[in-house]
Amino acid sequence: MVKSKSSMEKEENKSFSHFKIHTQYSICEGAIKIDDLKNFCKDKKIKSIGLSDTSNLCGALEFSDNISKSGTQPIIGTQIVFNYNNELGLLPLIAKNEIAYKKIVFLSSKSYLKKEDHLGPNCKFDDLINNSDDVIVLSGSINGLIGKLFNKGKIIEIEKIYKKLKDKFKNDFYIEIQRHGDPNERSFELLNLNLSKKLDIPIIASQEVFYLDKSMYHAHDALLCIGTKSYLNDKNRLRLSDQHYFKTNEEMSDLFSDLPEALINNYNLPFKCSFRPLPSNPILPNIGSEKSKDADQILIEESEKGLKNKFTNIFHVEEKNFNSNEKYKKYKKRLDHEIKIITEMKYASYFLIVSDYIKWAKNNSIPVGPGRGSGAGSLVAYCLDITDLDPIEFDLIFERFLNPDRISMPDFDIDFCEEQRDKVFEYLKSKYKDGVAHIITFGKLKARMALRDVGRVLGLSYGHVDRICKMIPFDPSRPLTLQESIDREPRFKNEIENNNKVKKLINLSLKLEGLNRNMATHAAGVVIAGNKLAEQFPLYEDKSSNLILPSTQYDMYSSENAGLVKFDLLGLKTLTVIDKTLKRLKLKKIDLDISTINLEEKKVFDLLSTGETTGLFQLESTGMRDAIKQMKPNRFDDIIALVALYRPGPMSNIPIYNDCKNGLKTPDYIHSTLEKILKPTYGIIIYQEQVMQIAQTLAGFTAGEADILRRAMGKKKKSELDKQKERFINGAIKNGITKDVANFVFTKIEPFAQYGFNKSHAAAYALIAYQTAFLKTFYKEDFIAATMSTELTNTAKLREFVEELKRLEIKIIRPSINDCFAEFKAEKNRIYYGLGAIKNVGFEAISNIVNEREKNGKFESLLDFINRVDIKDVNKLQLEGLVKAGVFDDFEKDRNKILISIPKIIQKIKNINEDKLTNQTTLFDEKNEIEGGFDYIKSKKWTKKELLFEEFKSLGFYISDHPLNDYKEVFNQLNIISYKEFFENNESEALIAGTVMSLQEKKSAKGTPFAIVKFSDNKGEFELFLFSEILIENREKIKESESFVLTLHKDRSNNSEKLRRINVRKILRLDEVINKPYSKITIELKENFNINEIKELLQKEGQTLIDLIIDNKDKKIHYNLLKSRKFDFNQLKALKNKEYVKKIIV
Secondary structure, rough: OOOOOHHHHHHOOOOEEEEEOOOOOOOOOOOOOHHHHHHHHHHHHHOEEEEEOOOOOOOOOHHHHHHOOOHHHEEEEEEEEEEEEEEEEEEEEEEEOOHHHHHHHHHHHHHHHOOHHHHHEEEEHHHHHOOOOOEEEOOOOOOOOHHHHHHHOOHHHHHHHHHHHHHHHHHHEEEEEEEEEEEEEEEHHHHHHHHHHHOOOOOEEOOOOOOOOOOHHHHHHHHHHHHHHOOOOOOOOOOOOOEEEEEOOOHHHHHHHOOHHHHHHHHHHHOOOOOOOOOOOOOOOOOOOOOOEEEEHHHHHHHHHHHHHHHHHOOOOHHHHHHHHHHHHHHHHHHHHHHHHHHOOOOOOHHHHHHHHHHHHHHOOOOEEOOOOOHHOOHHHHHHOOOOOOOOOOOOOOOOEEEOOOOOOOOEEEEEEOOHHHHHHHHHHHHHHHHEEEEEEEEEOOOHHHHHHHHHHOOOOOHHHHHOOOOOOOHHHHHHHHHHHHHHHHHHHHHHHHHHHHHHHHHHOOOOOOOOOOOOEEEEEEEEEOOOOOOOOOEEEHHHHHOOOOOOOOOOOHHHHOOEEEEEEEHHHHHHHEEEEHHHHHOOOOOOOOHHHOOHHHHHHHHOOOOOOOOOOOOOOOHHHHHHHHHHOOHHHHHHHHHHOOOOHHHHHHHHHHHOOOOOOOOOOOOOOHHHHHEEEEEEEOEEHHHHHHHHHHHOOHHHHHHHHOOOOOOHHHHHHHHHHHHHHHHHOOOOHHHHHHHHHHHHOOOOOOOOEOOHHHHHHHHHHHHHHHHHHHHHHHHHHHHHOOOOOOHHHHHHHHHHHHHHOOOOEOOOOOOOOOOOEEEEOEEOOOOHOOOOOHHHHHOOOOOOOOHHOOOOOOOHHHHHOOHHHHHHHHHHHHHHHOOOOOOOOOOOHHHOHHHHHHHHHHHHHHHHHHOOOHHHHHHHHHHHHOHHHHHOOOOOHHOOOOOHHHHHOOOOOHHHHHHHHHHHHOOEEHHHHHHHHOOOOOEEEEEEEEEEEEOOOOOOOOEEEEEEOOOOOEEEEEOOOHHHHHHOOOOOOOEEEEEEEEEOEEEEEEEEEEEEEEEEHHHHHHOOOOOEEEEEOOOOOOHHHHHOOOOOOOEEEEEEEEOOOOEEEEEEOOOOOOOOOHHHHHOOOOOEEEEOOO
C-alpha cells in the first residue's frame, strides 16, 4: 500500500475525519441539519468534518460559518456528476485552498448552466482535468461514477480513469475504501486495493454520513424513496445499509484496523485543507460609464438633474428662478444631505442600478409602483425616479432608510406589473450579462408535505393520507408543526392507536419534518455583482421554471453573508389591474394618466366611506371595511393612516382616530411642543417617523440618532433602551423641558414605537389604494372586468366579484361561446363572463377559439363549432368545463347530452382536422349532419340540482340559478329567512338556509379547532365561524356545494346596535328538513282536478293528515282522508305545479 507524503509526516494524529457529510442540502439524500451538526460537533468535540453534498455547494458558507463556531475545522467539498464516455456518475471533490474552492465553484455552476436537459446537472470529465489546481479528488462510493462502472464490469475503463487522475492530481487523488455493508461494496474494495497497489495511488478510509444517529435509518430509507419516487416495498429500488450514521473515532478505527494506511491518510487529510468561505462586505458592480466619472459623480449629476425636472414639471418653477426659490433651496439642502450620506456609505452604485432598471421599465411602458418600504423616504430616490412620492410633502425621513449610525444595506423593494416583470429581468440579463442571478429557495418537508410523501412511499391510500393531512390546520401565518398538531388534535391519537401503518407514518414523518424537499427559485429577488457570478459563487439553474436568469446556490441568508446585494423586483397584481383598466379605457378613447389624478376627489371618498371596497388594494378585508366606514375618510392622509393602523397592536387606536377625526373626542397631544407633529394623526403616534421627529424636536436628536432610538424601542432591549432614555431626558432638559415631563413623554411614546408603522411604505401603498378607488368610482365596469381578468384562476375572488356586481346592479352575461371572450369584457352596466375563468379550459386554448369566432363569425351550431375549431385547442377536460358552465346552451339546453357525447365530438374534430390537412372532404356526410344536427349519444337530462352541481364544479359558484331557489315556499312555511334579513332585524334567533361555498379549518391559540365557512343564499354570501363543539359534530357532512339549515343566535352589545357575534347553534342538512313529513296539509282544488293523479300522489300511507277542499261553483266541499298519508317536499313540489291546484297550506 502507498502512503501520501502528508501521512508520513503526521502519523501521530489519530482523529478520524468524516469528510463525507451529506447535509439536508443533498436533496432527499442527506438528513442532517447544519444547526444540529454544529451542536453535535460541539458536544462531541469533533476536530474536523467535511461537507460533501451531492450536486451542489448550497450549504458551503452556512456549513463553514456554523462548524467553525463550534470549534471544529470545516472541510469544504461537494460531489459532482461527471460524464465519462456517456457514463454519468458522482466524483467527490475537496478544496485545499481558495484556488481549489474557486475551481470547484466553477465546476458546480457549470454542471447546471451547461447541462443537457435530459441528463441532469453534470460536467464533462475533461472539465475536471482542466480545472485541477489544488483540488483533491476522491474515487467515490459504490454508487458513484467508478462504482457504476464496476457494477457494469468496466474494469479497464476504471483503470484508465485512475491513471488520468493520478497523472493530473498526483497525491491529491485518493482511492476511497468504504465499509457500510452495501451491495457489491466488498468486491469493489478488493478491486480498489489492487489498483492502488498497481498504480501507486494512496487509499483513504471514508464513511458516507447521511444521518447522525443510527435510529434515523428507517426514516432515511423513506427519504431516499421520496427522492427516487419509489415505494419502500419495491425490491428493485436503491437500498443502503443501516451503517451510514456518524460513527465514533473508535468505531472507524476498529472498522479499518486492517488498513492502517487508509486510516492515516484520513487522519491527515484535514492538514491539507486550509480554506473555508468567509462572510464578505457587499459587492456591487462599478457603474461608472466613463473613465473620468465614478458612481458618486454620476449620482450627484443625475440627482440634481432629476430635482430640476421635478421643479420644472411638477412645481412649475422656471430654472432661472431656482436660486431665489425658498422651496427649491429647502429641497436642494435635503438632496445634498442625502447624497453626502449615500456616497460616504459607498452606496451610490446601488441607487444608480435601481434607478436604471426602473427608468428602463417606465420608458418601455411597464407599470412600476410608486415605491414601498422606507426607500420612499429618500429625496434622491424621488429625483432618480425610483419612487413617485415626494418625501418632503409627506414628512418622510431619509435616515429611516439609510442611517450612517446604523450600518445596514439599503433595500429598495420595487413593485412591477406582474405580467411584464420578466421583461425587466431580460433587461438586467442583457446589461449585466453573467453578473446577475436569482436567489435559490428550498421547499421544506413541512407537516402536511411530510405526511403526504411518507404516506405515498408506505403505499397508504391517497384518500386516507389526505384525511390525516387535513387534521393539520392550514394557516400560513401561524403554521403548526406535526407534533403540535398531534398534541392539539384528538383524532390523531385515535388514528395512531387504531392503525399500525398510521403509527409508522407519523413516526417517520416526525423524523423527516423540516428537511429540504426540493430546490426552487425566489423569483422576485436578484443579486447583481461586479464580475462573473459563476466564478465566485456557485450557481443553479432550474430548467423546469423557464426563468430567464440562473440562481445562486446560496439561499437569501447565505447570499447576503457572501456579500451579494439583493434587489427585490416584486410582482404586484394591482399594478396589472390598473394597467389593464387604463388600456381598456384607451380603446374607448378615454386617455387617463393615473399619476396625475386628483388625490382629494370627493366622490372617491364618498365611495370609501360606504365601506364597499371590494377590489380596492389594501382596503377590502372585512375588518378594513368596518374601519373605513366608521372613519369616513375625506383626505388622502386618512388612507395613509388606515393602512398603517390596520395591523395587530395599533388596530386598537382606530376607534380613537375615528372619534377624534369626527369630533367625538379631543386629541391628546402628550405635550404642547408635539402638537405640530401629532396634529395630522389626531394625537396618535402612528408612524415610526413621528417617534423620530419627537426625539429631534424635544430632545435635540439628530435624524440618525432618532432612528437608533426608534430601533431600540422596537427591539425592547433593556440595556440599550435605558441608555437611549437617559440621552432623551438629558436632551429634553437642555431644550428647557423639565425632567418629569421628559420622562412622562418618553414613557408615553415608547409603546407606540414598538408597533409604529413605516410611513414611507404606508404612503406608497395608500397611493395605489386611492388609484384603485378612483378607477372603481368613475370606471367601475372596466375596473371590475380588469380585476376579474387578473384573477381567472382564483375562484374565491371571482365569486366575491360576482356578488359585488349583483350589489352594483351590473348585469353578468353568463358564459356563452358566441358572446363572451377569454377575459371579462365590460360594457355600460354589464360584464361578459370570461371564458378563461372556467376550470380546466386553459386561457390560450379558449383565446384561439374566440379568435376564430371573431375572424370568421359566430358559431351557428355545435356542428359549426366542431367544423371550425383546431384539435389542439380542445380536449376532454376543456370541453367538459365549457359544457358544465353552459357555454353551448344557445345550441342545446340539455348539457348532459353534450357531455356524454364529448368523446364523439373530439373524434369528429380530429377527423375534420386530418381531412383539412389532406384536402379530403366528406360532403355527403356533412350535408346529412347539417340537415339533422349533431348525432348525440342518448342520455338522461340532468335535474336542476344536478345541473347546478356540475355548474358549481366548473365555475366554483352558481351563476345561472341558486340551488335554494326551489325551496322558497318551504322556507316561507318553516320561517326560514335569508342571512341578510336576520342580520338586519331585531330577532335574536332564526333559521337560515345556506349552501357551502368554501371551508377553512384552523386552530385557536389554545389549540381548539374552529372553521370559517362561507355560505351562499339567494341574497348573497355570508361567513360564519363554527366553533369546536359544532365543528366536531358536523365536520364530516359539511362539504362544498351542500345545503344546510342553520339555527343562528345573535348577541348584541349592551349600548349600541352594533353586532357583537352571530353563533351557530345547530346544523341540519337541507334534505333532512325538507324531506321531513308534514303533520297536516290542506290542499285546495279547482273544479277540473284530476282525481287519478291525486290518488297516485297520495297513495302511500304515512304520518300526514290530509284535508281536501274542492271548489264546486260557489261552494267549497271539505274532505278529510281517514288514513294519514306520506306527504313531504317531493309531493308538495309535484302537486303545486298542477294547474288544478289552487293552493296548498302546510
